[in-house]
Amino acid sequence: MPSLDLSAKKKRLDIVAVLARWFLGGIFIYMGLVKAIDPVTFLKLLREYEMVGNSVLLNSIASALPWFEVFCGVLLLTGVAVRGSALVLIGMLIPFTLIVVKRALAIASIDGIFFCAVKFNCGCGGGDVLICQKLVENTGLMLLALLPLVGYGKRWALRFSLWPVPAPKEPIAPA
Numbered sequence: 001m002p003s004l005d006l007s008a009k010k011k012r013l014d015i016v017a018v019l020a021r022w023f024l025g026g027i028f029i030y031m032g033l034v035k036a037i038d039p040v041t042f043l044k045l046l047r048e049y050e051m052v053g054n055s056v057l058l059n060s061i062a063s064a065l066p067w068f069e070v071f072c073g074v075l076l077l078t079g080v081a082v083r084g085s086a087l088v089l090i091g092m093l094i095p096f097t098l099i100v101v102k103r104a105l106a107i108a109s110i111d112g113i114f115f116c117a118v119k120f121n122c123g124c125g126g127g128d129v130l131i132c133q134k135l136v137e138n139t140g141l142m143l144l145a146l147l148p149l150v151g152y153g154k155r156w157a158l159r160f161s162l163w164p165v166p167a168p169k170e171p172i173a174p175a
Helices: 001-039 039-048 055-078 082-111 131-149
Strands: 119-121 128-130
Touching: 001 039, 001 055, 001 082, 001 128, 001 131, 039 055, 055 082, 082 119, 082 131
Parallel strands: none
Antiparallel strands: 119 128
């Protein structure tokens, strides 16, 4: 009986991971399209972070990043290269979350307000948000992305991994 219980739990976790994969895919498609529809506003928001001094590089980021988010979202929805897409999304979420925190700390310091009272448009596609709410959202997205990254959510995936996982070799018995 314990093996059936473990198998049922694994199936439930896999279904939760599939739903997480679809949710992440939908969120990133939406956020990318919001930025791509109004690239000038997104460029202005990126400029406020003062992370890149070169205008050509900043324009390149502003024009490519939204479509890259849409592409990763589509890969997650369809179940193609899921682990790589999840890793890339985590790789984007971590530095952008740190940049948002840095900007929020500067605003809180300049305005003399409590950190969680800071509210601004972070450029994520959701308009003005309270910084603590945004940090919780980004942390949740990163945690959801961990499920497919560790291998859950293979159900209903077209091609979960781009490379086939080799079967374990059987040990050779000594003669």
